[in-house]
Structures are given as C-alpha cells and as structure tokens.
Amino acid sequence: MAITLKTFFKFKWTQTLYVGKPPLVEDDAEFDFVNMGINVALWYTKHAAKLAAQPELKMEDAKEIHSCLKKAAGMFKEFKDNQAGKLKNPPQKCSDLDPNVLECYIMCCQAEAQEVTIARAVEKKHKDSLIAALANETSKYFQQADHMLNSKDQIIVGKWRKYLQLKEKFYKSYALCYYGSGLLSDEKCGDSVRCLMDSNQAFEETDKLCKEYITTKGAGSTIRPHEHAFYRNFQKDLQRKLKKSESENGFIYHHKIPPVAPNMSLQATHGLVEPTPYTVPFLSSSWTKAVYAGFSISKNVAQNKKSKVKTEKEGEIQNIKEPDIKVTKDNGCIVS
Template sequence: MTHWFHRNPLKATAPVSFNFYGVATTPAATKVCNDLRLSRTQLLELFTDSSCNPEMMKNAADFYFSLLQGFILSLDDSSQECKLRYIQNFKWTDTLQGQVPSAQQDAVFELVSMGFNVALWYTKYASRLAGKEDITEDEAKDVHRSLKIAAGIFKHLKESHIPKLITPVEKGRDLEARLTESYIIQCQAEAQEVTIARAIELKHNPGLIAALAYETANFYQKAVEYVPAAFGPHVMMQSMESGVSSLCTTFQMTKMISGLTEAYCYHGQTLLASDKCGEAIRSLQESEKFFTKAEALCKEYGETKGPGTTAKPSGHLFFRKLGSLIKSTLEKCQRENGFIYFQKVPAEAPQLELKANYGLVEPVPFEFPALNTHWTPETVAAFDLTKRPKEDIAKPKPDEEVKPLKEPNIKPQKDSGCQIS
C-alpha cells in the first residue's frame, strides 16, 4: 500500500539534561536524573531509526515513562501533587504548526507530548510496513494492530492526561482536544482500510465491504470536520495560506470520497445480486461520479504544499483497480438490464444506510507503565527544591533552536496494491 497514507512530521523537542546540581542531594537521586536523560535520548533516537520495531519502541517508551512519572505521581497515592512536577521546562513543536515550539514547565506536558510522538511513530511504522512489496498476512495484522495501538494512545492522552495540564492548550496545537480526536479517528479509519483490503482479497460478501467502506468514509468525514474546528476561522485562514493544515485536510477529504466511491460500487453489486438491477445501475453511476471527484481531489492534494509525507492515492494500484471495477460492474449491470430485467433506473441515488456488523475498529486500550522502582520516598525527599538557583537554569534559553527530527527517507517499493499474500 505504498503512498496510501499521509503522515505529518514527528514532534521535535529541545534537549533536556535533567541536571539538577545541588538539588539532587544523593547518589540515588542523581542516578534517576541520569537515567531520565539517557532514556529520553534513546527514545528520541528510536523515533528516527528505520530498524525500530514495536517491541523496541514499547520497551524504550515504558522505561522512560516509568521514570518520568516520578515527577508526576505521589508515592502515597494521595491527591497531593508531586513536588517535582514543575522542576523542569520542556519545549515541543506541533505536527501542524511547522517548527514553532511551545514550552511548559510541567512534567505532564512532557508526558503527553512524548506520548503523542510514540503514537505518531506507530502510525508511521504501519505506513512503512504497508508499503512493502507482497505484504504477508502477519505483516497486515501488524499494520492493523499498530494503527489501533496509536488510536488507543491518542485516546488515553485526550481523556486522562491532557485535561490535567495547568496551561490551557492553544488552538491548532496537537494537544487541543479536537485535533487529538482527529488523529484518533484517522487511525481507526486507516485500520478499517486494512480490514477492507483483507475482505476484498478473500472475496467476502459485497454487502459487508460496502458497509465497512461507508463506515470508513464517515470516519474520514468526522476527521475533516475536527481539524478546521480546532484551528478556528482566523487561525485556520492563516494556516491554510501557509499550507500547514490544508494538506492533511485535503488528504482526509480524498479518503472520504474514496470510501464513498467504494461503498456505492459494492452496494451496487449487492443490489444486482438481489435482482434490483435498475437501482444497481444508479448506485454504480453514483460510484463513478464520486470516483471522478476523488481523482480531482487527488490532483489537488498532490499540488498542495505542506509538512509531512505526501501520499499518492491516485497512482495506487488499489485506486486504479477500483476505477476498473466500477466500469466493468456498471457495464455488466447495463447489459443484464437490457437482456433480463428491463428495470427503470431511478433518478436519485440510493441512500446508503449501511451498518457494518463485523470488522469495525476500536482503539487498543492504553495505560502508562507503573512508577519505576527507583523512585522511593527517600529518593523524592533527596530533591531539595530550596537549593534551586533564582535564575532557573532548567529553563531553555528563549532563542534555543528546536531542530526537527530527521526522519528516515524510506524509498517506496514496487506498488503491489492491496495484495495480502
């Protein structure tokens, strides 16, 4: 499925040393700080390592998050806030705002920002794996599961941790609820596309495929609606002019129209099998109309400037096969209607009131790991906040540059369409 998924760039961050000289007063406290620095660096390196797999990512992320939560969680499970939560400043960019960073002196901001990047990595891993030639059934399952894991991480951040931020999230930032929801929905929609590809390969009931395609189109429609709503009219206008969010939105619109194309095509097959040839013709005509719209959107998407890895849906074998399928099925319906059915073709397209009973995607539930055992009451007590300098050296300099993560340039392999061998 080479070039089938659009991907926004990873979030970039300023280096964090976790050097609290004088504040960390014991070797145990100093060791936790060193472990935090090293595990953060290693995790950031894995984001751009093309050999990284889900097991490596989970182990590295779990280790860092288990340490970081010592700055957030109270050891006695009380409602009292951990005294270390605001000891360090963190700076992160946003996926739809270019390299304009935002900073908060809050460990929860680091938790949700790094968690957001982990979720993004799973989507990129899924895209890279889906782009392999002759993808196997096990690899297809990995793509499917990775997208569900990403959706689960985004969902957990949105519901359980982002609301705890002291500083409200600005419009258009990744952690804004509607943008995070857009990411959740897109992950679900993409996972369902894998399900549809599988159903087509195994020649499942056209009614099931039509219903799944319709549900997936609805997912993309919701995602399209969330992005502009998150930016707001004024901010959205500026963003569209700079190409920041329009590329992502156009991609989602393209996939929404492609889903409707597919739904009407397979619904037409279902109608024909039920001897409703006239309605089948009208459904296929509607599919043909949406296919033309999808081709136009693909061209618009290809000409739109913006951040991220650009997809090429119109050049994808699956897309080209769909166009051929629409044409051949419509011609078949017209022939059958001329020889057997002699039914009137309705003026209005059939209403797609399709509900899939199988194959619907739900996010995989996600929880952050338990607090690392290195954190003890004695370790926390060893941080003496009264010894912090008046000029907080933990804060990055105002002009400190946040360099974008250099993501691996994965060359696409020969397009093998939806084939799952």
Template sequence: MAHWFHRNVFKATTIVHFDIPFVHQDGQAVQLCSQLKQTRQGLLQVLPDVNYGPETIESAFGSYFSLLMGLLTDPTDANQVSKLRQSVVFKWTNSLLGNSPQVVKDSFFEAFNICFNLAIWYMKHASMVAAKDDITLDEAKDVHVSLKKAAGIFQFIQSMYLPQLGSEQIEAGDLDRRILAAYLTQCTAEAQEVTLARAVELKHNPCLISSLAFETSKMFSDAAASLRSLEPAAQWKLYLQLKSAFYKAFAYKYCGENLLSQDKCGDAIRALKEALACYGQASELCKEYSKKKGPAPKASPEDHPFFKRLAPQLKITLEKCERENGFIYHQKVPHDPPQLEEKATYGLVNPDDFGIPSISKLWTPVTYAAFNDATSKSNSNSTSKKPEKDLPPVKETPVHQTSKEPKNENGCSLQ
C-alpha cells in the same frame, strides 16, 4: 508503489538534563536524574526509525516513562500529583506548526508529547510495513495492530493528559482537542481499512463490504470535519476528504454488486453511477491535495494500484449492468442513489487500550524526599515569553516503497 498513507512529522525536542534541586545530597537521587536523561535520549534515538520492531520501541519507552512517573505522581501516594511536576522545563514542537517549540515547565506536558510521538511511530511503522513487497498475513496483522495501538494512545492522552494542560493549548497545536480527535479517528479508520481489505480479498458478502466501506468513509469524513477551521491542517484535511470520497465510491460499488445479485438491475446502475461520481470527487481532491503545501511529506494515493484499479472496475461493472438491463431486466434507473447500509454488523474497529508503565523502583520514599519541593516556588508552568529558536526537524529513517504491483485483482497490498 505510491505512498497510500499521509503521515505528519515527528515532534522535535531538546536535550533535557533533569537538574532538579536537592534538599540534601542523595546518591540514588543523583543516579535517578542521570537515568532520566539517558533513557530519554535512548528513546529519542530509536523513535525516528520505524524499521525497529514494536518490542524495541516499547522497551525504550517503558525504561524512560517508568522514571518519568516520579515527576507525575507522588511515589509515596499514587493518588497525589508529584511535588516535582513543575521542576523541569520541556520544549516540544507541534506536528503542524513548524519548528518553533512550545516551552512548558510541566512534566505532564512531557508525558503528553512522549506518548504523542509514540503514537506517531506506530502510524509510521504501519505505513512502512504496508509498503513492503508481497506483504504476508502476519505483516497485515502488524499494520492492523499498530494502527489500533496508535488510536489507543491518542485516546489515552486525550482523556488523561489533556485535562491537565488546558492552559497550554494553542490553536492547531497538538494539545488542540480538534487535532487529537483527527489523529484518533484517522488511526481507527485506517485500521478499519485493513479489515476491509481482508474482507475484499476473502470475497465476503458484497453487502457486508459495502457497509464496512461506508463506515470507513464516514470515519475519514469525521476526521476531516475536526480540522474544518484549522488552516495549518488544510493539507491533512484534503487527504482525509479524498479518502472519505474514495471509500464512499467503494461502498457504492459493492452496493451495486449486491443489488445486481438480487436482480435489481436499475438500482444497481444507479449505485454504480454514484460510485463513479464519488470516485471523480476523490480524484479531484487528489489534485488539490498534491498542490497544497503543508508540513508533512505528501502521499500520492491517486498513483496507488488500489486507487487506480477502482475506476475501470466500476466502468466494466456498470457497462455489464446496462447491457443486461437493456436485454433482460428493462428496469427504470432511479433518480436518487440507493441508501447505503448505515451501520456495519461486523469488522468495526475500536482503539486498543493503552496502559502506562508502573513507577520505577528507583523512586523510593527516601529518594523522593531528597528532592526540593517545586510546588513551593511561585512560578507558572509557562516559561519566559522570549521567542525560542527553531529546533532542527527530526531526521527520520527513509522507508522503502515497493515497486511491485500487487498480484490480486483489486490492487490492495494488505491481504
């Protein structure tokens, strides 16, 4: 089955040795530096494989991040920033800007990027589960939860870490507020897609489905608008725009069905014609998206059964309405399309709250005191301006794409 979800790449990084200077030698402090290196490498080894369960990834993340906390906050006073914040240099690529790393001597930069990659993992894990053969209800819930978790992580780093790193922001980099806003909104919209698919499968009220589809369309439109002036995001923006147009067509389809059930055949015809126009727009955007070069592997939503089956459904329903209007209703077809429901009452998705692990017990006052105070050195966060060598891209584990067609009528594999 064709890829339905567009996914940007994982961020690449280098090995970090955590060679933090000591005031005096301390065995536990030496062990802590070793543990930082090992747990970081352990996390980076499992993240590229989306076939792992969330428990494995969360355990690896917790092991490393609980140690990293000592470089973020003072272990003896949680309200103070750690004296070791600027003790280690970190190198990370940006998800849209190729393989050239951004180099920053700031542990908040590390925290931001580690959490960012965790959110990307949840997005990719959701895609992997959604692409399985004959997806179960529990697997659909896994997709839904993963996308809400990803949205919650993006929301967390946007509010907690971005303000700490204002001087490090570069246009179209992952610290760019517009990029973060697009990721957050996309994840929320995709979680809502799962809710919508469930509502369709259970044959809920067409008015409810229409309003939920319209809200989903607006979310994708908002995500695309965040990327409006960012050329490196052009490919991604086209994907978000085509999804917005598709769900607007979906909204008008169910609006038309709802109007027909109320014997408003003329209005139903106009809604269905608008649905076909929106679908045509989505199809054209698919063509543009397929031709646009970008850093991410391309999705192919136009080949997905959920996309392909909508057009014939629209045409059949429209022909039925036009026949019935000619024989029974004789209603005038309005010039303007009907107003879509502005706010869905049920099914709207919010990001899940994200919480970071508590600081590791290895960070005792004695251990913390053994390290030299990095804040006493007169150096800035950014390192030298020498051009950095490109980093090799993260090697991701291939994801199986089912070749089976969904058995349900609408072609959606999330039930």
C-alpha cells in the same frame, strides 16, 4: 518539593502540523510526558505505513499493521481523555496536544485499520454487502475526522483535511460500487446502475481531491494518491461493474433507472475497529515523599536557572526530513 521538580526543567517539543514554526517550550514535566506518549502513538502509525508499503505484504504484516493502528488509537485516546487535562497550560491550537487534533488522530487510525479489514474481505471474496457496509462505515470515520478540524487554522490543517476528504469520498465510492454489485446479484438492475453511476461520480470527485492534495501546502507527504495501483485497480473494477450492470439492464431487465440511489441501509456487524485500550501505568511505590525530599533545590540554583534563561542563546532544533514512503505494489490499502 514534587511540584518544584515538576516545573523546574524546561521541555521543548516540535509539533507534527507546525511546519516552519518554532517548537513549543514549557517548564512542565507533564507536558514532556504527554508529548512523549503521543509520539509513541505516532510511531505506531509510521511503522504501520512502512509495513504497508512493502513490495510483498504477508498475512503477518497485515495483522501487525492492523494491530499497530488500533494500539495507536488507544494511546491517543488515553492521552486525550485522561492526561492532557493535567497540563499546566492549555494546549496550543493545532498542536499534537489539541483535543480536536487528538480526536482526529483516533478516528483516522480506526479508519485506516478498517482499510486493512476491507482489503482482506475483498481478497477473500466476501459478500458485496459486507464490503459495502465496511466501506460505508470507513467513509464516515474519515468524514468525522475531517469535521474535527473545521474550526482550526486552515493554513495549518488544510493539507491533512484534503487527505481526509479524499479518503472519505473514495470509500463512499467504494461502498456504492459494492452495494450496486450486490443489487445486480439480487436482480435489482435499475437500482444497481444508479448506485454504480453515483459511485463513478464520487470517484471523479476523489480524483479532483487527490490533485488538490498534491498542490496544497502543509504537513504531509508528497505522495500522489491517484497514481497508486490500488486506486487505479479499483477504478478499472468500478468501470467493469458499471458496464456489466448497464449491459444486463439493456439486454435483459429493462428496469427504469431511478433518479436517486436507494438508501444504503447496511450495518456492518463484522470488522469494525475499536481502539486497543491503553492505560498509563501507576506511579511506582518507590517514589515516596522521602525520595522527593531528597532532591534539594536551593534558592541559588533556582536563581541560576532564571539567569541562564535570559543569557543563554538556545540553538534551533533541526527538523528531521522524513522520506516519503513509496508504494511499490497494490497492497489493498493506503496508510498515511
């Protein structure tokens, strides 16, 4: 009887990346359950984004943003690893249930949580080497997330990939900038200039990707990342550090500028984000075989259900227009 109940009702869910496409419909309670869990995780990411866009960001807000993104990553991981495999039918490609999409969500949440950590480290004026290491790891997370979508339909995932690519390139620039600044403090001025020049080049590539993101069609907001205060303030800071390094090398050190930047062999030991573990609760002991047996689904009801599917015209699901979150101040991070 439990199996009959599991497949008796039809469940309908729209998918995050399916712009202009009909919702997915399955007569599988597990399908409903997994979609519900993933949407709770998505809510945590949206709540974090809303908090990050406040005009005044307090320490409590930053902690909640960080916590929400870690919780979201943990929920995505649980449903990917332990629940999606129980579906009656394989997940549709590029849907929220697609394992590659779920893995991308996990990495993206980890990377965005580390953005909060980096902003905090900069605010507290931690060592350049620590900030560079964190930014480098964050860049790698965005890169890995992007690679998870390599084989997917680019018409569907193309805009999301542009976001991941611009973030990967931005934090590469960020890492090189702080690494170069640290090298100047260590009186390795030639290496410092090289790193900062490479940082500037990576930033220019980020600028190009930002403009491509705006013009790319697909699921995503209409924000203009390169116009954010955080983005522009970093650009000014980078130019200032590059100018200082070049000036000191010209007047004091006279070091040869190498053709290639030194290997950024920094390993972040603090601030790296791991998903907050989440486990789906066990089935309540109240659901016994006797309880399931109490649900009597006759053949007539089953036949009725089949005939309704053929004759009833289902109304369209109206998409809810999600307003773009406007960033009104430099809060040190940009959460999608």
